[in-house]
Amino acid sequence: MTDKSHTAKRGLNTTLAHSGNNPHDYFGFVNPPIVHASTVLFPDAATLESGKQRYTYGTHGTPTTDALAEAVNVLDGAAGTIIVPSGLAAVTMPLLAFLKSGDHLLMVDSVYYPTRRFCDTMLRDLGVETTYYDPHVGAGIAALIRANTKVVFTESPGSNTFEIQDIPAISKAAHTKDAVVMMDNTWATPVYFKPLDFGVDITIQAGTKYPGGHSDVLLGLVSANAKHWRKLLDVQTVTGVCANSDDSYQVLKSMRTMGIRLERHQKSALDLATALQDRPGVARVLHPALPDFPDHAMWKRDFNGSSGLFSIVLDAKGNPDHWREKAHAFLDALQIFGLGYSWGGYESLAVLVHLEDRTIAKCPVEGSVIRLQIGLEDAQDLMIDIERGLEAANNII
Numbered sequence: 001m002t003d004k005s006h007t008a009k010r011g012l013n014t015t016l017a018h019s020g021n022n023p024h025d026y027f028g029f030v031n032p033p034i035v036h037a038s039t040v041l042f043p044d045a046a047t048l049e050s051g052k053q054r055y056t057y058g059t060h061g062t063p064t065t066d067a068l069a070e071a072v073n074v075l076d077g078a079a080g081t082i083i084v085p086s087g088l089a090a091v092t093m094p095l096l097a098f099l100k101s102g103d104h105l106l107m108v109d110s111v112y113y114p115t116r117r118f119c120d121t122m123l124r125d126l127g128v129e130t131t132y133y134d135p136h137v138g139a140g141i142a143a144l145i146r147a148n149t150k151v152v153f154t155e156s157p158g159s160n161t162f163e164i165q166d167i168p169a170i171s172k173a174a175h176t177k178d179a180v181v182m183m184d185n186t187w188a189t190p191v192y193f194k195p196l197d198f199g200v201d202i203t204i205q206a207g208t209k210y211p212g213g214h215s216d217v218l219l220g221l222v223s224a225n226a227k228h229w230r231k232l233l234d235v236q237t238v239t240g241v242c243a244n245s246d247d248s249y250q251v252l253k254s255m256r257t258m259g260i261r262l263e264r265h266q267k268s269a270l271d272l273a274t275a276l277q278d279r280p281g282v283a284r285v286l287h288p289a290l291p292d293f294p295d296h297a298m299w300k301r302d303f304n305g306s307s308g309l310f311s312i313v314l315d316a317k318g319n320p321d322h323w324r325e326k327a328h329a330f331l332d333a334l335q336i337f338g339l340g341y342s343w344g345g346y347e348s349l350a351v352l353v354h355l356e357d358r359t360i361a362k363c364p365v366e367g368s369v370i371r372l373q374i375g376l377e378d379a380q381d382l383m384i385d386i387e388r389g390l391e392a393a394n395n396i397i
Ligand SMILES: *Cc1c(COP(=O)(O)O)cnc(C)c1O
Pocket: 086, 087, 088, 089, 091, 112, 155, 159, 184, 186, 187, 206, 207, 208, 209, 218, 219, 220, 342
């Protein structure tokens, strides 16, 4: 079941249903056992000393965490995957693994805010300098790479504003200078974009989002190509930042349905985004799968699909005093959408986005940005709810 040459020819949903564990390795039970473990026993002193037993201690993995890691390896085409306690840890651990004092990091300006906060605090204090770059830099990244640039970090689409990066061009330029390319691929998941196939060395997912799928678990997944796998694994071994079997089980269980869930998230989100383009009170819709979105051609070139997260820019009609008031009116009128952070679960969510941290990537000037996570509810009910919100916002004049 974990033989890649065999699974390579299978369709996505078949792969998701059957990768990770082989039921016949555990009495034929379809799902892997949830192994709770710190201590692992050795049969004799020679084995204890040999270092050759498959499992040696809980921090180094269990059959449950291995099943999830293997399922992610197959999906991403990765040499190996480490599982960490949150999506944020999935960002910070590879940065700590590949950067040291005196190194330089190139970080996309449209990055997930907590990633920026990590660079501006802990990495800075460790003596790593960060330069933020334009998400549209493309091959121009070459001019920003210094002798001590060790990592080029990408996130595409950009957080909340959905800029698409030219990942193949950035990877090519970075590799000519021996920099490691990392990508936060949480939005597309490997279902709709496989970073390692586009030259990325280390790919990151918040397992919390679509892989978890039910707003009840936090987990991070970091996968590497063959060249960088050892060093990535070392950071987990050295720091002891590991995930437990219960959470790993939950995420693997949910990944079995990730393909069909994403189909529904994709369709509902795109239908709503399309309809919202013409609604009074909406200045713009930020969704890379819309033909009018500025980066649409690049999205179409590289991605197989789009997920359920996009933003709308409310139209404040040139009155800056109304930005927040309109946003609050919109959010407070919603009855189905919950107001809350994170996304990727079955239920719809909305938040007001803050972009003040950006230094290069231009923020919308028309009004507040509202981020919508489109869940698995009936899309017509969600549209009615959004219209309720827009009506409330439009009443502020
Ligand atoms: C949510 C998110 C994370 C962090 O995941 P957590 O599990 O919430 O820590 C990282 N990157 C992106 C792009 C995210 O959306």
